[in-house]
Amino acid sequence: MRIATWNVNSMKARMPRLLAWMDQRQPDVLLVQETKCADDGWPALLLEDRGYESAHLGSGRWNGVGVLSRVGLSDVTYGLPEQPAYDGVTEARAIGATCGGVRLWCVYVPNGRTVGSLHYDYKLEFYAALQAQARRELAEFPGAYGLLGDFNVAPHDDDVWDITAFAGHTHVSTPERAALQAVQALGLTDVVPRASATPGDVRYPYTFWEMRMLGFQKGRGMRIDLALANPALAERTREVWIDRDARKGQGPSDHAPLVLDLD
DNA sequence: ATGTCGTGCAAAGCACGA
Numbered sequence: 001m002r003i004a005t006w007n008v009n010s011m012k013a014r015m016p017r018l019l020a021w022m023d024q025r026q027p028d029v030l031l032v033q034e035t036k037c038a039d040d041g042w043p044a045l046l047l048e049d050r051g052y053e054s055a056h057l058g059s060g061r062w063n064g065v066g067v068l069s070r071v072g073l074s075d076v077t078y079g080l081p082e083q084p085a086y087d088g089v090t091e092a093r094a095i096g097a098t099c100g101g102v103r104l105w106c107v108y109v110p111n112g113r114t115v116g117s118l119h120y121d122y123k124l125e126f127y128a129a130l131q132a133q134a135r136r137e138l139a140e141f142p143g144a145y146g147l148l149g150d151f152n153v154a155p156h157d158d159d160v161w162d163i164t165a166f167a168g169h170t171h172v173s174t175p176e177r178a179a180l181q182a183v184q185a186l187g188l189t190d191v192v193p194r195a196s197a198t199p200g201d202v203r204y205p206y207t208f209w210e211m212r213m214l215g216f217q218k219g220r221g222m223r224i225d226l227a228l229a230n231p232a233l234a235e236r237t238r239e240v241w242i243d244r245d246a247r248k249g250q251g252p253s254d255h256a257p258l259v260l261d262l263d
Numbered sequence: 264a265t266g267t268c269g270t271g272c273a274a275a276g277c278a279c280g281a
Binding site: 009010012013034036061062111210211212214215 | 271
């Protein structure tokens with residue numbers, strides 16, 4: 001079974017690349033973030049034609065998360081039960097589902113914008129809600145369990161292209177990393193993609209490169225898309241890899257897919 | 264500190280978010 005997570009940065013704009021990628025890589029389950037579409041614009045029938053059931057949570061312009069599966073899709077949970085609101089709105093940033101016997105969450109953690117901002121506080125609150133939900137469900141679901149998506153935190157200094165360039169910035173701050181670590185402390189392992197190169201190398205397993213300033217071309221990447229797996233899921237995981245090719249060429253997302261191949 | 268995208272509004276140019 002192949003499970004993938006991909007911040008697609010607009011379902012509509014990415015559709016040609018997304019469908020080609022699905023044809024090529026044949027994921028059994030695909031978790032997508034930043035769909036930037038409303039539920040009534042979600043291409044459910046198109047995906048169904050290709051053999052995928054799907055569930056989506058989205059309100060339109062920003063955020064939006066979806067689950068695609070050809071190995072079953074049940075027990076869909078729309079949003080985290082304790083998810084904080086931002087500016088009075090509970091945003092479309094999390095959707096849970098059981099696919100092929102694996103309980104999964106597709107998450108799009110808030111960016112945080114600048115350290116100490118309201119959005120940064122919101123990001124930390126979101127992590128607390130994610131942790132609370134994972135704690136409950138890890139007790140509830142005895143089988144394979146995983147949180148996958150865009151966590152907007154680079155867990156280690158080596159997970160950004162140049163840590164000195166990130167001094168005082170989000171994604172690497174101690175509170176953000178502590179919030180991520182608190183989720184992992186529940187017994188969820190960051191299943192790190194196989195390294196094809198050393199840190200700093202353009203081939204290091206980053207998942208995101210800025211569109212601005214030719215980030216990809218200059219190798220300025222970050223590993224912020226993660227798969228946090230409980231022991232049952234980690235045990236079944238044979239390969240974890242990043243499809244850098246999906247970041248190349250015309251009209252890519254700024255993120256590359258993270259792929260888990262299970263027994 | 265920017266360089267690019269994507270979206271949506273009221274429009275063919277901007278504001279916003281990443």
